[in-house]
Amino acid sequence: MQYSTLFKRATAAGLLLGSLTSAIAQADQTVLIGLAGPLTGPSARIGKDLENGAQLAIDAANARKPKIAGEAVTYKLVSEDDQSDPRTAVTVAQRLVDAGVVGVVGHWNTGTSIPAARVYHDAGIAQVAPVATGHGYTLQGFDTSFRVMGHDDDGGQVAGQYALQNLKAKRIAVLDDRTAFGQGLADQFVKSVEAGGGNVVAREFVDDKTVDFSAVLTSIRSKNPDLVFFGGVDAQAASLARRLKQLGIKATLMGAGGFVSQTFLNLAQKDGEGVTALEPGLAVEQMPGGKDFDQSYKQRYKQPIELHAPFAYDGVGVLINALEKADSLDPKKYLPVLRASTYQGVTGTIAFDAQGNLKNPTFTVYQVKGNKWEPVSVAGGK
Structure with missing residues (x-):
């Protein structure tokens, strides 16, 4: 009886252990x-x-x-x-x-x-x-x-071409936030503009913490630009748009790869009207x-x-x-x-190409119309 009882308990324990092992094995x-x-x-x-x-x-x-x-x-x-x-x-x-x-x-x-x-x-x-x-x-x-x-080499090139061919910019001021993104983008934009025969009348910079653009815009205003390109992101771009209007600088504000967001619209409000931005990819609805x-x-x-x-x-x-x-x-x-x-x-x-970049990238140009970002042009892709 004692042996039988031990055998039954051992068998039950073995079955339980087997069940647990099976459950673990079946777990994802x-x-x-x-x-x-x-x-x-x-x-x-x-x-x-x-x-x-x-x-x-x-x-x-x-x-x-x-x-x-x-x-x-x-x-x-x-x-x-x-x-x-x-x-x-x-x-x-x-x-x-x-x-x-x-x-x-x-x-x-x-x-x-x-x-x-x-x-x-x-x-x-x-x-x-x-x-x-x-x-x-x-x-x-x-x-x-x-x-x-x-990437921004392509984006800067497309933005420069658009500034010259579509916006008909003649006197272009370029400003960046000195980040790897902002400066790199602005540099590529300048290369594209100059390759297209455009005129860069000012090349200025701030940093990515700047909130008051008065000094740099006062310097830019003296060059009488018809377009200001900013290599930076949406929150700073909104402050820049507002200050441009406050200083009476009648120039189109343009950017790429960082402007197109609801945050820009919320911060810039009516001063964002007419701002142009190029963003990698298609608009969500497209x-x-x-x-x-x-x-x-x-x-x-x-x-x-x-x-x-x-x-x-x-x-x-x-x-x-x-x-x-x-x-x-x-x-x-x-x-x-x-x-x-x-x-x-x-x-x-x-x-992906050999470097890991997206092949055949698409870029969309947006403008603020009625306090909404509206896609107006698509470049690149197939």
Whole structure:
């Protein structure tokens, strides 16, 4: 009886252990994907927008019940706040690597993406930048760096051509915020204008913390420009637009890759009327999957897209697509697949050149009309 009882207990324990082992085996493997951007500070609205877009892509992928190497997987987003600060970005990048992410979608701006790229390269994992339009990001030569929108060498060229050919600018003043993005963009704009025979009458700069543009605009006013180009982002651009009007400078304000947002409209108000900006990619309503994405975003988050959420969505999408096509979480196997990708995303077709830049990028020119950004022209693409 004692032996029989022990046998029954041992058998029951074995069955229980087997059941637990089976349950563990059947549980989905969690695959971590990093998201890096400014989640606090002045640009937090943009960082949150990126995070929201990335999370929608994670949810869409999980809804398909994905498998890799025959094993069920669940994707999970791991977000880190780089505060738009280059030093913080390096720390954040290392934290994501240490957490075991298979790849990262980020960072938002060029100044943070460039130093973070080395961390991801040293770890051997993919970095897919949803924005980071400065060409310098991919010029570092890392085979782990990718971007899903056009870069500023192309954007600056298109903006310069538009200023001369469409806006008929004759006397152009150029101002930048001295960031890797702003200065790089302004430099490319100047090259394009000069190549087209245009006249740059002033080349000035501020920094990305400037709120009072009085001194630099007083200097620019003396040159009597008919167009002022600013390499910088929306909040500063709005302050610049207001000060131009207050100083009576009758010049069109133009920018690229950072103006087109609701924040600009809210801050600039009536002083934003007529401002022209070139933005990488198509307007959301013109994107192949834009209308559905816009609807999903509003239903989920109860607010409109701020700026770049569709690109974060596609950044996650193209990365997951590479993982599943390679049927592996090993970067040595999925990175070649990612580089050779032709992926149909919300924003359009995503394919990469040898540097990791988006092939055949599209740019849209917007103008503020009736306190709304209206797309007026499309350049690039196929």
